[in-house]
Amino acid sequence: MCEVVITGIGAISAIGNNVNEIYTSLKHKTHGIAKPSILESNLSNEFPAGEVKLDNKELQHFSGLTGIHSRTTLLAAVAVSEALNNAQLYDDLINQTGLISSTTVGGMDITEKIYKHIAPDQSSPLIKVHPGGNHSSELANFFGLQNHVSTISTACSSASNALIFGARLIKSSILERVVVGGVDSLSKFTMNGFKSLMILDEDHCKPFDKNRKGLNLGEAAGYLVLENKSSAEKRGAKILGIVSGYANVNEAYHQTASTPKGEGAFSAMALALKNANMTVEQIDYINTHGTGTLNNDASESTAINRLFRNTSIVFSSTKVYTGHTLAAAGGLEAVISVLCLENNHIPEQINFFNAIEGEKLTPFLGKSIKRNILHVMSNSFGFGGNNTSIIFSKKTHKA
Amino acid sequence: MITNLFINGLGDISRLQNFQKGITSIEEPVYKDRIAPIKLRRMSRIMRMSNYAALTALYEADIEIPKMINVATGYGCLADTENYLATLLEQDEKFANPLSFINSTHTTLAGNLAILLGATGENFTFIHQSFSFEYAMINAKLALEEGDLNDALVGGVDEKITTLEIVLKDMGIKQVGEGASFLSISKEGSTKSFAKITAIQFVRHEKISMALIEGFLKENELTNKEIDLLFTNGDFNLSFEHQIDYSEISGSYPTSIAFACAWGAKVIRDQKIEDVVAVGISKFNTILIVHEYCNNEKSLILIQKP
Numbered sequence: 001m002c003e004v005v006i007t008g009i010g011a012i013s014a015i016g017n018n019v020n021e022i023y024t025s026l027k028h029k030t031h032g033i034a035k036p037s038i039l040e041s042n043l044s045n046e047f048p049a050g051e052v053k054l055d056n057k058e059l060q061h062f063s064g065l066t067g068i069h070s071r072t073t074l075l076a077a078v079a080v081s082e083a084l085n086n087a088q089l090y091d092d093l094i095n096q097t098g099l100i101s102s103t104t105v106g107g108m109d110i111t112e113k114i115y116k117h118i119a120p121d122q123s124s125p126l127i128k129v130h131p132g133g134n135h136s137s138e139l140a141n142f143f144g145l146q147n148h149v150s151t152i153s154t155a156c157s158s159a160s161n162a163l164i165f166g167a168r169l170i171k172s173s174i175l176e177r178v179v180v181g182g183v184d185s186l187s188k189f190t191m192n193g194f195k196s197l198m199i200l201d202e203d204h205c206k207p208f209d210k211n212r213k214g215l216n217l218g219e220a221a222g223y224l225v226l227e228n229k230s231s232a233e234k235r236g237a238k239i240l241g242i243v244s245g246y247a248n249v250n251e252a253y254h255q256t257a258s259t260p261k262g263e264g265a266f267s268a269m270a271l272a273l274k275n276a277n278m279t280v281e282q283i284d285y286i287n288t289h290g291t292g293t294l295n296n297d298a299s300e301s302t303a304i305n306r307l308f309r310n311t312s313i314v315f316s317s318t319k320v321y322t323g324h325t326l327a328a329a330g331g332l333e334a335v336i337s338v339l340c341l342e343n344n345h346i347p348e349q350i351n352f353f354n355a356i357e358g359e360k361l362t363p364f365l366g367k368s369i370k371r372n373i374l375h376v377m378s379n380s381f382g383f384g385g386n387n388t389s390i391i392f393s394k395k396t397h398k399a
Numbered sequence: 400m401i402t403n404l405f406i407n408g409l410g411d412i413s414r415l416q417n418f419q420k421g422i423t424s425i426e427e428p429v430y431k432d433r434i435a436p437i438k439l440r441r442m443s444r445i446m447r448m449s450n451y452a453a454l455t456a457l458y459e460a461d462i463e464i465p466k467m468i469n470v471a472t473g474y475g476c477l478a479d480t481e482n483y484l485a486t487l488l489e490q491d492e493k494f495a496n497p498l499s500f501i502n503s504t505h506t507t508l509a510g511n512l513a514i515l516l517g518a519t520g521e522n523f524t525f526i527h528q529s530f531s532f533e534y535a536m537i538n539a540k541l542a543l544e545e546g547d548l549n550d551a552l553v554g555g556v557d558e559k560i561t562t563l564e565i566v567l568k569d570m571g572i573k574q575v576g577e578g579a580s581f582l583s584i585s586k587e588g589s590t591k592s593f594a595k596i597t598a599i600q601f602v603r604h605e606k607i608s609m610a611l612i613e614g615f616l617k618e619n620e621l622t623n624k625e626i627d628l629l630f631t632n633g634d635f636n637l638s639f640e641h642q643i644d645y646s647e648i649s650g651s652y653p654t655s656i657a658f659a660c661a662w663g664a665k666v667i668r669d670q671k672i673e674d675v676v677a678v679g680i681s682k683f684n685t686i687l688i689v690h691e692y693c694n695n696e697k698s699l700i701l702i703q704k705p
Contacts, residue, residue: 041492042491042492043492104504104505104506106526111484112484112487112488115484115485115488116488118562118565118566119565120561120565122565123565123566123568123569124566125569127566128570131473131474131526131528132475132505132526132527133473133526133527133528133530133531134528136527137528137695137696146603146604148534148601149527149530149603150525150527150530150531150534151525151526151527151528151531152523152524152525152526153475153504153505153506153524153525153526154505154506154509154510154522154523154524155504155506155510158506161523165523165534165538165541168538168541168542168545169541171541171545172541172544174400188487188492189483189484189487192487192492192495192500193483193495193497193500193501193503195495196495196496196497196500197497197500197501248521248522248523249519249520249521249522250468250509250510250513250518250519250520250521250522251513251519252513252514252516252517252518252519253514254514255501255507255510255511255514256501264519267519382506383501383504383506383507383510384504384506384507384509384510384511384513384514384522385510385513385514385522386506386509386510386522
C-alpha cells in the first residue's frame with residue numbers, strides 16, 4: 001500500500017486567520033479566548049469562547065465566495081483555499097482532487113436566524129444551507145474539486161475521521177490526493193447546548209489542571225491536503241509530513257461521558273500505534289483532546305498513564321488557545337501537529353497551575369526540550385464515545 | 400467502483416409493507432420486541448427506527464456485535480434538532496434541553512447503536528446528503544480490507560418532519576419520505592449471503608443516460624439484457640423492460656437508496672416481489688439502482704445474486 005503524505009495545510013481560528021498567524025500565536029503563548037463580539041447570543045456576555053476575529057462580511061471578502069453562505073462555509077473556504085495554495089494545486093490537479101469534510105453545526109448559524117420566519121405557507125431559500133453536507137458541496141463547486149466529495153459528522157472527532165477516510169481513499173488508489181478536515185462556526189445552538197450539559201467554563205479553560213471547570217467553545221476550520229507519496233514526489237511537491245497511523249474506536253459506554261479508565265482513549269491510541277507499527281517510546285508529543293472538562297481530562301490522563309507508563313511523555317492541549325472547535329478540532333490540531341514537526345516546536349500549556357491528583361501528569365510547560373520532533377500523536381474524542389487517534393511523522397523518519 | 404460486499408442480513412423500516420395496504424406512512428414495528436422499554440424511553444423516533452432496523456439486520460445475519468458501524472443520514476435527527484431549537488428561541492436562550500441537544504447530533508445514530516450493542520469498533524456517521532449511504536458503504540469496504548476484518552453494519556436513516564415538508568415543497572419535492580434500512584455485510588461470502596453489492600458509481604456532472612448506464616454495466620462485464628430489474632427514483636427515460644420507481648413506495652429522502660438496496664437484496668433472496676408492483680418476471684438475479692436527490696448528485700448501485 002502507498003504512503004499517505006501531507007503536502008498542504010490551511011487553518012483559521014481564534015488565534016489567527018492563517019497557519020502563520022496561528023503558529024506565531026502558539027509560539028508567543030497568545031490565546032484567543034474572550035467574550036464573543038460577533039456571535040449574537042445572550043451567552044456571549046456569560047461565557048468566553050475562541051471566536052474568529054473576522055465577521056461574515058470580512059470572511060466573505062477574504063474567501064472570495066459570492067452569494068449568501070453560512071459562517072461555516074465561509075470559514076472552511078478560507079482554510080481550504082490556504083491548504084490548496086500551500087500544496088500548490090491549481091486547475092487540472094484541483095479537478096482530480098477529492099474533498100472529505102466534516103461539521104457538526106453545518107448551516108445552523110443561518111437556520112437559527114430564519115427558523116421563526118418559516119410558516120406552513122412560507123419557506124426560506126436560505127434553509128438550503130442547513131444540512132451538514134451543504135458546505136462540502138459548496139466548497140467543491142467553488143474550488144473545482146471535482147472528484148469524490150463527502151462529509152462526516154462524529155461530533156468532536158469529525159475532522160480526524162474525515163482524515164482517516166481520506167487516507168483510505170489514497171491508500172486504495174481511489175484518489176491521488178484529497179483535501180480533508182473540518183469546520184464549525186459558533187452558534188447559539190451549540191453554546192446553549194454545551195451550557196445545558198454544564199460543561200462550559202465561565203473563565204478561561206484550564207486543561208489538565210486539578211481545578212479545571214469545563215471547556216470554552218471555539219470556531220475554526222482546519223484542512224490538509226493528503227497525497228499519495230509517489231504522486232507528490234512526481235510533481236515535486238514539498239512534503240510537510242506523513243500520516244503514519246490512525247484508529248477510531250467507540251467506547252460503547254455513554255452518550256456524553258467517557259469511562260473513568262479511559263478505555264476508548266486507551267484503545268484509540270494503542271490501535272493507532274499498532275496501525276503505524278510504532279511503540280510508545282517513539283511518540284515525541286501528544287496533542288491531546290484535553291478539553292478542560294472534569295471528565296475528559298481525567299479519563300484521557302488515565303489512558304495516557306496506562307499506555308505510556310514509565311515514559312515521561314510530553315503532551316499539551318492547544319484548546320487553551322483556540323477553544324474547543326468541535327468538528328474542526330481534529331483538522332486544526334492536525335495542522336498544529338504538522339507545525340510541531342516542521343518547527344520542532346511544542347505548544348506550551350498555559351493557564352495550568354496544579355496537576356490532577358493521582359495522575360501525576362504535568363503538561364508541557366516550556367522547560368526547554370531541544371530535540372528533533374519525529375512523531376506527533378493527535379487525539380480527538382467525541383460525543384457518543386467516538387475516539388480517534390492519529391500519528392503524524394516527519395518526512396525523513398518513517399518507522 | 401467494484402465493491403463485492405456480501406449481504407447477510409437486512410432490516411428495513413419503510414412504507415413497503417403499508418404500501419401494499421394503501422397506507423402512505425411507514426409501518427413502525429413493535430419496538431419493544433427488540434429493544435428494552437427502559438432504553439426505548441430515552442430514544443427519539445429516528446433512533447428507534449435506526450436501532451430496530453439495525454438489530455433486525457444483525458439478527459438475520461446471526462451477528463451479535465458488528466466489527467464496525469457506518470450510518471448514513473442526509474438530514475440527521477430533525478425532530479430533536481427542531482424541538483431543541485424551537486424551545487431555545489422561544490425561551491430566548493433561557494432554557495435548553497440537554498437531552499434534545501445530545502439527540503440532535505448526527506453522531507448519536509451510530510453512537511447509540513454502539514452503546515446498545517457494546518460495539519467498540521469503528522463508528523462513523525456520514526452526512527453527505529444523497530451520497531451518504533454510498534460513502535458509508537465504501538468506507539466499510541476500505542476499513543474491512545485495511546483492518547483485516549470481515550463484517551460491518553451499514554445503514555441509511557432519515558426522518559420526516561412537517562417543517563421539512565414545507566421547505567422541500569419549495570424545492571419541488573412533494574412526496575417527502577423517511578425510513579431506516581440497514582444491511583449486515585461481509586467481505587467474504589458465506590452460506591448466509593443472499594445478495595452482493597457488486598459496484599457503486601457516483602455521477603456528478605453528467606446526465607443519467609443509456610450510454611452512461613451501458614458504460615457502467617460494461618465495466619462490470621454485464622449487458623442491458625442481464626439486468627432483471629431497474630430501480631429508479633425518478634424518470635430518467637431509460638429503456639429497460641422491467642423497471643420500478645421506488646420513490647413511489649419510499650417517498651423522496653436523501654438516503655432512500657439504502658431502502659432500494661435492502662429491498663433489492665430482499666427480492667433477490669426471496670426470488671419474488673410484492674404484488675403491488677408486479678413486474679411479470681420470476682427471476683431476480685441482477686438489480687440496478689439509479690438514485691438522484693434534489694437534482695444534483697446521482698449514483699448507481701448494482702446488486703446481484705452471489
